[in-house]
Amino acid sequence: MKTILVTGSNGLLGQKITDLALLDQEIDLFASSKGPNRYPVASGYQYVDLDICDADQLFSTITKIQPDVIIHTAAMTNVDACEDDREACRKLNVDAVKSLATICSEKNIHLIHLSTDFIFDGANGPYTEEDEPNPLSFYGQSKLDAERIIQTSGCRSAILRTIIVYGIVNDMSRTNIVLWAKGALEKGDPISVVNDQWRMPTLAEDLAACCLLAAKKEATGIFNASGKDLMNMVELVENVADFWHLDKSLIKPISSESLNQKAKRPPKTGFVLDKTIRELGYQPHSFIEGLSILDKQLKSFTH
Numbered sequence: 001m002k003t004i005l006v007t008g009s010n011g012l013l014g015q016k017i018t019d020l021a022l023l024d025q026e027i028d029l030f031a032s033s034k035g036p037n038r039y040p041v042a043s044g045y046q047y048v049d050l051d052i053c054d055a056d057q058l059f060s061t062i063t064k065i066q067p068d069v070i071i072h073t074a075a076m077t078n079v080d081a082c083e084d085d086r087e088a089c090r091k092l093n094v095d096a097v098k099s100l101a102t103i104c105s106e107k108n109i110h111l112i113h114l115s116t117d118f119i120f121d122g123a124n125g126p127y128t129e130e131d132e133p134n135p136l137s138f139y140g141q142s143k144l145d146a147e148r149i150i151q152t153s154g155c156r157s158a159i160l161r162t163i164i165v166y167g168i169v170n171d172m173s174r175t176n177i178v179l180w181a182k183g184a185l186e187k188g189d190p191i192s193v194v195n196d197q198w199r200m201p202t203l204a205e206d207l208a209a210c211c212l213l214a215a216k217k218e219a220t221g222i223f224n225a226s227g228k229d230l231m232n233m234v235e236l237v238e239n240v241a242d243f244w245h246l247d248k249s250l251i252k253p254i255s256s257e258s259l260n261q262k263a264k265r266p267p268k269t270g271f272v273l274d275k276t277i278r279e280l281g282y283q284p285h286s287f288i289e290g291l292s293i294l295d296k297q298l299k300s301f302t303h
């Protein structure tokens with residue numbers, strides 16, 4: 001039996017981890033997020049209202065729960081907002097991780113931390129775990145700083161790096177590319193999509209499963225944890241259009257430069273997944289299989 005504390009449990013990944021942990025008899029789950037619980041089921045686990053930026057609250061909550069593992073999903077994840085409000089980004093993505101890593105090190109708790117492909121500059125993707133990071137944005141820099149803090153803290157840790165996560169959960173605070181593209185195309189709205197960025201989109205369920213594999217295997221080190229299909233963003237939304245029989249002519253390919261976003265994005269990321277498949281038994285779905293899993297969930301959400 002493992003006691004697992006999840007931070008950011010109201011988020012996309014947090015709710016998917018909760019789904020899986022509730023099915024697992026060997027996990028005693030504590031879900032935590034800032035503010036009221038938004039997970040639709042109230043039993044089978046305990047919920048704690050926890051702001052991870054409050055170091056005292058973080059310490060007292062962890063001391064009380066005494067988890068074997070903490071899966072740290074909470075973060076400031078809006079890349080342009082991080083560029084705009086660097087102080088808030090630093091507080092959540094770096095300072096809170098420092099407190100967490102210190103506590104985990106003192107109490108010998110296994111820390112599973114989520115990181116991103118945005119630590120790379122996108123000049124040479126797909127990347128292995130050993131490739132040299134070079135972030136282009138403040139968000140990417142904050143996540144890299146957090147990785148380094150964890151690695152030097154001395155705590156037992158696994159860092160799982162992922163790439164655009166998609167899926168649906170209850171009462172989401174932000175959307176993702178698949179839901180956005182599907183929603184817009186269904187309404188007949190034209191969408192502009194960059195044709196000079198390549199990614200490996202990740203089904204939220206796959207990433208949640210990878211977090212639990214890392215917890216069970218007490219894995220340490222860095223692991224790539226994305227989907228397995230590398231595609232251009234235009235191809236990605238074309239796949240979405242094809243899957244739901246939507247009008248592809250509404251998709252307008254544009255360059256990243258013309259979008260003029262606050263934060264710079266890496267052109268081509270993607271991950272080599274060999275280590276994670278070999279060492280953790282990670283088995284990601286293809287993108288089309290992922291869309292089909294999402295489709296079934298969307299149908300159950302609307303009935």
Ligand SMILES: NC(=O)c1ccc[n+]([C@@H]2O[C@H](COP(=O)([O-])OP(=O)(O)OC[C@H]3O[C@@H](n4cnc5c(N)ncnc54)[C@H](OP(=O)(O)O)[C@@H]3O)[C@@H](O)[C@H]2O)c1
Pocket residue numbers: 007008009010011012013014032033034035050051052053072073074075076077092114115116117162163164165166172173174
């Ligand atoms: N999503 C992606 O495409 C992507 C790509 C690469 C890496 N990642 C990484 O994967 C992890 C999980 O991402 P996600 O998509 O699940 O993000 P998400 O849906 O934005 O979830 C993050 C959760 O953290 C909560 N939170 C925010 N501030 C908090 C605080 N101070 N204390 C406690 N909880 C707080 C948020 O609450 P509210 O919902 O109330 O705001 C949200 O529920 C993150 O570390 C992210 O950097 C994500």
